[in-house]
Amino acid sequence: MATFFSRLAHLAAGLCLAVALITPLPLQAQTFTDGQKDQIRSIIRDYLLQNPEVLQEAMVELEKKQKDAEKAAQTAAMKDFSGALVNSPRNIVVGNPQGDVTLVEFFDYNCGYCKRAAADLRDMMKSDPKLRVVLRDFPVLGPESVEASLVAIAAKNQIKPDKYWEFHQKLLDGRGRVGKEKAIAVAKEFGADAAKLEKDMQSPEVRAALEETMRIGDALKLQGTPAFIVGDEIIFGAVGEGPLKAAIASVRKCGKAAC
Numbered sequence: 001m002a003t004f005f006s007r008l009a010h011l012a013a014g015l016c017l018a019v020a021l022i023t024p025l026p027l028q029a030q031t032f033t034d035g036q037k038d039q040i041r042s043i044i045r046d047y048l049l050q051n052p053e054v055l056q057e058a059m060v061e062l063e064k065k066q067k068d069a070e071k072a073a074q075t076a077a078m079k080d081f082s083g084a085l086v087n088s089p090r091n092i093v094v095g096n097p098q099g100d101v102t103l104v105e106f107f108d109y110n111c112g113y114c115k116r117a118a119a120d121l122r123d124m125m126k127s128d129p130k131l132r133v134v135l136r137d138f139p140v141l142g143p144e145s146v147e148a149s150l151v152a153i154a155a156k157n158q159i160k161p162d163k164y165w166e167f168h169q170k171l172l173d174g175r176g177r178v179g180k181e182k183a184i185a186v187a188k189e190f191g192a193d194a195a196k197l198e199k200d201m202q203s204p205e206v207r208a209a210l211e212e213t214m215r216i217g218d219a220l221k222l223q224g225t226p227a228f229i230v231g232d233e234i235i236f237g238a239v240g241e242g243p244l245k246a247a248i249a250s251v252r253k254c255g256k257a258a259c
Contacts, residue, residue, distance in 0.1 A: 070221055074234060077219035084216060085134070085229060090209040092135040092156055094165040095125045099132030101251050103244065104229040106138035106217055109148040109171050109178040111225045113238040118172045120241045125165075131248065135168060136213045138225055144179035146210075147201075151183035153209050154200035158192040166190070233257030 032040070048055060078085075086102045105121065107114040125131055137152060139145035152171065159167050167190045171178055174186070180201075184194050200206055220227075220234060228235040230247035233256075247257040 074220050075232075077216070077221075078229070078232060078234075081216045081219060084212065088212065090205075090212055092137075092153070092164065093132060093161075094135060094168070095131045095133040096129055097132060097161075099130045101130065101230070101248050102132045102134060103248065104134040104136060106136045106213070106222055106225055106227040106229075107172075108137075108139050108141045108145050108225045109152070109183070110139075110141045110145045114226045115172045117226045117238040118169055120238070120244065122165075122169065124241055124244065128245075128248070136216075137210060138213055138217050138222065138227075139210075140225060144177050147180035148178045148183040149210055150201040150206055151180055151187060151197055154197050154203070154206045155183075155187040155190075155192050157200065158196065159187065159190045163190050231255065231257035 085104050103121075103124075105117070107117070121133060125133060137149035139149040148171065152168070155167065156164065167186060170186050170189070171183060174182060176182075184192075184197050187197055188194055217227075220229075222234075222236075224236075226238055228239075228244060230244065231251040233247055235243055235247065235257075250257050250259045253259050
């Protein structure tokens with residue numbers, strides 16, 4: 001509702017400007033009296049009441065312009081962070097590290113849709129041995145998510161690369177909220193040392209890795225999780241294997257997510 005009234009306010013301001021622009025120039029140079037202002041408001045009100053479809057048309061156009069601006073900002077951010085997204089030394093890579101196509105996932109360990117998407121990624125990595133997957137912790141669902149991400153990033157230095165996906169999936173598959181204690185308990189099952197994890201999760205490097213992902217996510221205007229990047233496209237939500245496989249196939253064919 002707040003968004004509606006915000007857009008309505010922008011529209012009203014635009015209509016006021018339009019009235020000013022079509023007013024003869026000498027009058028524009030004058031300061032409107034209170035009576036003139038009331039007349040202008042009355043004209044705008046009457047016009048909108050008689051032509052309410054104008055509001056809808058204007059809001060549709062505003063929505064389109066906002067989406068276009070957001071898309072342009074995302075495209076620019078994709079170019080700015082293309083190297084870090086795919087090849088940052090802080091990246092956590094699963095699947096085939098030398099794969100010919102990279103899929104980047106932004107996720108939160110307490111995101112129900114991310115749990116669903118994990119099964120899709122597992123099946124895709126099994127059926128596509130050339131797929132490279134970059135896991136980016138994007139904890140947007142509270143302090144527990146942040147703690148779980150810090151543990152998971154720190155665990156990268158202790159859990160063998162070929163076992164990290166199993167660790168990651170077990171964290172996502174668990175019941176209830178995932179925080180520091182649960183993340184450390186699961187990491188211990190894969191050979192990690194709890195005391196070292198406690199220390200490393202506070203280290204500048206682990207913090208920098210998380211901050212890097214948050215900075216990229218903000219630049220890409222990600223509103224939630226999961227979000228996937230394949231080639232030059234951002235795919236939002238747990239969309240299933242179909243759209244992801246199609247984007248991967250297109251990247252292999254022409255270098256873009258849509259040929």
